[in-house]
Amino acid sequence: MAKRAMTVAAAGNHNILMVGPPGSGKTMLAKRVPTVLPPLTSSESIETTRIYSAMGRLEENEPLLAKRPYRSPHHTISNAGLVGGGSVPTPGEISLSHHGVLFLDELPEFNRTTLEVLRQPLEDGTVTISRALNSTTFPADFMLIAALNPCPCGYRNDPRRECNCSVPQIERYMAKISGPLLDRIDIHIEVPAVPFKELSGSELGTSSTDMREQVMVARKRQAARFASSVGRVSNPSTESGEAASGELDSALRTPQSALASARYNAQMSTRQICEFCKLNEPCFNMLKSAVNEMGLSARAHDKVLRTARTIADLDDSDTIETHHISEAINYRMLDRQMWT
């Protein structure tokens, strides 16, 4: 289940949030996500290597980054450490995870302002650090994986251990993560503790190679889709066309932004969602009842569509079917339980 969600996230470059008790394997899962992302292209590799080179972080026997970076900064990290800074701007962890994965474990333990500064880079794929003398832009196009425990003690909903956190305690813990940040995370999943029976089994799970193959199928479909879409609007109005979609976020994007045109489903603008995520009658009804009856928020609505598009791509299907929609809705269930 968690692995499936990871495949979906990797396929559409969706940010993902995992909730689960300690020891359920959240860190292990995150660490393996780079292995299922498509292999680095040489130009991507050079972009990332440049950042490591400028920071003097390259090993002599590894002069080129051929693997997608995986960074997991500790939660005591400062703003400048995460997004970059200093009187002479130096890149931070988000730039070190350019074209790779940034894993934030124990998300509520992070300083709130530190998390808020992530918002611009998550939107733009770049971070601009302005100082009195100059302003510098660093690339920061990463996939965010966040993990948290369901409550301060970590054992809420865990059948094996008693949780003795009070409701206000849990509420305070959860409230540390702001809506706008959650807004940028498409997939929320629960990673339950693994029962002993499955741990002791000897058969191996699906390998990274197989998962990457599925991801590649979906990525190929996305590349074709967005290439044709860019082809159509690549007249001078590309930027203004984006802005005209009425989405404030895209209007705020800088022209050199990596996201000026979407490359993955996760980057689709509202207009592109309308274009590419057309629903047939049963799907439409299903989504409608989810929004109405299960109390999915308006924010969740677009996310469900984006995720459903990726799930359909994984299936190599042109149209979004009901089972795609229902899986996508499932990835928003925590939204309802934990952040009402």
Added chain:
Amino acid sequence: MLAKLNTFSLLGIDALPVEVEVDVSPRASPKTILVGLPEAAVKESTHRIERAIANSGFQRPQDRVVINLAPAELPKQAASFDLPICLGILAGSGQLISELFDRYAVVGELSLEGKMRSVKGALSMAMAAAKQEGLRGIVMPAQNAAEAAVVEDIEVIAVSSLSQAVGFFAGELDIEPTPGRVAELFDRLSKYDEDFADFRGQ
């Protein structure tokens, strides 16, 4: 005598071209002056260079040495100016005669014994060098050559000491450009240690 060399300064992750001008004038009171907004690491470079010159068997000029790092308004941070300044002093004092200064940029930090130390941002510098007209190559510490050699349209000349760099510029030492081995590196380095197959039950 005046010597001019090309080098690069790192700003964020971008490398900007910087010209190092060294003027050595005999019959003036002996003094070394360094201008062009040098920050601490660059200011200290004159001391490193002094000893590196002496310990590599060259003559330290007892004249007035004026070093200018242009453009003057750009703050210079890194120790990567050691080598170009040092070569400039040797050229300015007549110990090194070279026609290669216009065609090869130079970066590198020096140790007191005249060996090279690695620099930050070698890849960005090589990329900037490839864009700059008239430059055929860039001379840099051997430690950084492999990362910079990824850039295709520029010769990366790896040197491991001041004497080697002097030999190269004087035309006495022929150094083959470091070959770019992108495909080979990708082959060797693109394997992940982890695998999702390690997972049970998720």
